[in-house]
Amino acid sequence: MSTVLIEPVARLIEAFARLPGIGPKTAQRLTYHLLRAPDAEARSLAVALIAVRDEVVFCERCFNISDAPLCPICRDPARDASRLCVVEEPLDVLALERTAEFRGLYHVLHGAISPIDGIGPERLKIRELLERADHAARDGEPLAEVILATNPTLEGEATAMYLAERLDGVAGSVTRIARGLPVGGDLEDADEVTLIRALQGRRSIA
Amino acid sequence: MSTVLIEPVARLIEAFARLPGIGPKTAQRLTYHLLRAPDAEARSLAVALIAVRDEVVFCERCFNISDAPLCPICRDPARDASRLCVVEEPLDVLALERTAEFRGLYHVLHGAISPIDGIGPERLKIRELLERADHAARDGEPLAEVILATNPTLEGEATAMYLAERLDGVAGSVTRIARGLPVGGDLEDADEVTLIRALQGRRSIA
Numbered sequence: 001m002s003t004v005l006i007e008p009v010a011r012l013i014e015a016f017a018r019l020p021g022i023g024p025k026t027a028q029r030l031t032y033h034l035l036r037a038p039d040a041e042a043r044s045l046a047v048a049l050i051a052v053r054d055e056v057v058f059c060e061r062c063f064n065i066s067d068a069p070l071c072p073i074c075r076d077p078a079r080d081a082s083r084l085c086v087v088e089e090p091l092d093v094l095a096l097e098r099t100a101e102f103r104g105l106y107h108v109l110h111g112a113i114s115p116i117d118g119i120g121p122e123r124l125k126i127r128e129l130l131e132r133a134d135h136a137a138r139d140g141e142p143l144a145e146v147i148l149a150t151n152p153t154l155e156g157e158a159t160a161m162y163l164a165e166r167l168d169g170v171a172g173s174v175t176r177i178a179r180g181l182p183v184g185g186d187l188e189d190a191d192e193v194t195l196i197r198a199l200q201g202r203r204s205i206a
Numbered sequence: 207m208s209t210v211l212i213e214p215v216a217r218l219i220e221a222f223a224r225l226p227g228i229g230p231k232t233a234q235r236l237t238y239h240l241l242r243a244p245d246a247e248a249r250s251l252a253v254a255l256i257a258v259r260d261e262v263v264f265c266e267r268c269f270n271i272s273d274a275p276l277c278p279i280c281r282d283p284a285r286d287a288s289r290l291c292v293v294e295e296p297l298d299v300l301a302l303e304r305t306a307e308f309r310g311l312y313h314v315l316h317g318a319i320s321p322i323d324g325i326g327p328e329r330l331k332i333r334e335l336l337e338r339a340d341h342a343a344r345d346g347e348p349l350a351e352v353i354l355a356t357n358p359t360l361e362g363e364a365t366a367m368y369l370a371e372r373l374d375g376v377a378g379s380v381t382r383i384a385r386g387l388p389v390g391g392d393l394e395d396a397d398e399v400t401l402i403r404a405l406q407g408r409r410s411i412a
Contacts, residue, residue, distance in 0.1 A: 004303045006273040008261045012254040018247060020239050026227060032297050033226050034255065035262055035271060036316075041224060042259045048218040049240065049252040055214045056241055065241060067212040091238050097210045110242075 009035070061132070063108040063125045065090045073097075073106060080104045082136075082144040084171075086129060086163060088112050088151055096149065104145075107132065112155035113162055121162060129163070133170040143171040152179045152197075215241070267338070269314040269331045271296045279303075279312060286310045288342075288350040290377075292335060292369060294318050294357055302355065310351075313338065318361035319368055325361075327368060335369070339376040349377040358385045358403075 005013075009031060016027035034042045058064070059071035066072070073079060073093070083104025087093055093106050109124040121127075136143050146167050150156035160176055167174045179197035181190055190198070211219075215237060222233035240248045264270070265277035272278070279285060279299070289310025293299055299312050315330040327333075342349050352373050356362035366382055373380045385403035387396055396404070 004278055005300065006262065006271060006278065008254065008257040008273065009271060011250075012258045015247075015251040015254040019236055019251075021232060021235065028297060028300070029227065030225055031258065032271075032295065035258060035296075039259060041221075042255050045218075045221040045225075046252040046255040048214070048221040049248050049255075051214040052218045052237065052241060053245060053248045056212065065212065065215060065238075067214065072210055072212065089238065090241075091234060094211065094234070 058108075062106045063110060063128070064093050064106055078103075082141065082172075083147070084129075084132070084143055084145070085147045085149050087149045088156065088159075092149065092151075102147075104147075109150070109159065112150055112153070112159040114155045114158075124159075126163065126166075130166055130170070133167060137170055144173070146171040146174045148174065148176045152177075264314075268312045269316060269334070270299050270312055284309075288347065288378075289353070290335075290338070290349055290351070291353045291355050293355045294362065294365075298355065298357075308353070310353075315356070315365065318356055318359070318365040320361045320364075330365075332369070332372075336372055336376070339373060343376055350379070352377045352380045353383065354380065355383045358383075 012031045012034070013024070013027045016022050016030050017024050022030070034045075055067055056065055057067070057069070059066040059074055060069050061074045062071060064071045064073065066074075068075070080103050083102075084107050085096060085102055085104060086107045086109060087096070088109050088111060090108055093108060096102055096106075107125065107129045109126065109129070111119055111124050113119060113121055113124065133143055133146065146163075148160040148163055150159045150163075164174050164176070178201050179194065180201050181187060181194065181198045187195070218237045218240070219230070219233045222228050222236050223230050228236070240251075261273055262271055263273070263275070265272040265280055266275050267280045268277060270277045270279065272280075274281070286309050289308075290313055291302060291308055291310060292313045292315060293302070294315050294317060296314055299314065302308055302312075313331065313335045315332065315335070317325055317330050319325060319327055319330065339349050339352065352369075354366040354369055356365045356369075370380050370382070384407050385400065386407050387393060387400065387404045393401070
């Protein structure tokens, strides 16, 4: 088969297959699609790939992706700089922004603490987060709230616990996003841990 | 959200989402992966995309993908030029080559007859197939066999029927790949049409 698969096609299949969630079959299909698609389609993807690497940086304050030293959210004077939402990944910022529920600033850790994977606090943007909180306090405008919005996973919880401890006394309040039943979900489908969290987090409604 | 998603990132997400089978969520994940992957990974994908468009052509004899006027299979003197396997897409050639069962040449139609989609025989490489068969006959070396390996779908069957009629008398024999139960499959999971085909295609084993 290797004699049949010509070199440039094999290389593109390999490059696609290296992407997360793209198996060899999908990589083949994408490659053959692009072979026959309008020329502009393949080229615009190539150009967009190069542009993303050449033009995108991380915000020097919150470490979200950005096209300038400060990201659009950090640049926005209408955002409430006294509230910080801490997330693991830039994609989490996008998800939260879609809700339009939070009008403060973010801090992207770029991962979660995971001893098993050898990821300690020093590998994440945790020092930078503590410095942000410290600076705010020293400037006489301490953070009113730090929302810990790391994932509801083992690693995310461990990271939230670690941060809660380190931020204690530096920020006005440190909160954790609620865990419970997903809206539209079915109680009988929920796993036990989620159900326990849903019960523990119950609130009075009358 | 549009103010939050910076331009080069939005463009790459869009370019990925235009690919078949890639939804907006996957497009986002791929984009964020490439933002943080080693620089070489994003660039090698971009280079492979350009190369595939610049270097890949269709074989002028069988219309398989190729890096030269004739594809590696048509160039190979060890292949049996008297047997032709007719398929819909270049990916089908790959799948058949993996079996190492067929040592003849191919002919890629680039689709199947589908009146509903406005695809008539003239839109496919059918004229070229009939010319190949004619030339072989005129050269005194008529094709010994043409295997119709179009998909076992409505369109693939219609295409096979159409070709069988047109090739009658021009090639030694015209055959159709077998339809039946997939190996490793379960009889009770098979659809009715497949079961009917499996019964119709039954062969004596003793």
